[in-house]
Amino acid sequence: MSGQTVKFYNYSRTLQSKSEYAQRMKLISASIFGDLKRPTDKETMRVSQMMARRPYEERKELVQYYPALEETQKLMRRLRYYGLFRDEHQDFKDEMERIRKLRGRPSTWAKREDFDSIEPDED
Numbered sequence: 001m002s003g004q005t006v007k008f009y010n011y012s013r014t015l016q017s018k019s020e021y022a023q024r025m026k027l028i029s030a031s032i033f034g035d036l037k038r039p040t041d042k043e044t045m046r047v048s049q050m051m052a053r054r055p056y057e058e059r060k061e062l063v064q065y066y067p068a069l070e071e072t073q074k075l076m077r078r079l080r081y082y083g084l085f086r087d088e089h090q091d092f093k094d095e096m097e098r099i100r101k102l103r104g105r106p107s108t109w110a111k112r113e114d115f116d117s118i119e120p121d122e123d
Contacts, residue, residue: 016022030037051107057064079085100107 026072027037029035034052040048048104076085076087080087097107
């Protein structure tokens with residue numbers, strides 16, 4: 001045994017061979033671990049990866065994309081009330097309402113009290 005080398009056969013070496021057994025083992029392994037069973041081209045790979053992704057309606061980064069608009073609006077209204085934020089559009093509307101009242105022609109638009117009111121601080 002001085003000049004002979006002994007080859008050890010293991011699973012990875014078996015999978016690298018081109019025998020029918022190795023090909024079947026590759027197919028079974030791919031189906032167990034969720035890989036593609038046969039060699040595919042680039043376009044098929046792209047489609048299979050697209051189908052493997054989670055659906056858009058289950059992806060949190062897409063579903064909850066928009067910020068909390070109502071909370072932001074309440075915060076800006078409260079900051080404006082305290083004098084820490086200048087809402088020029090609301091200032092303009094308030095000024096136009098004040099001028100209409102001075103002329104004796106109050107606005108025909110009913111002012112929504114629930115929208116402009118400031119809730120008391122939560123303590």
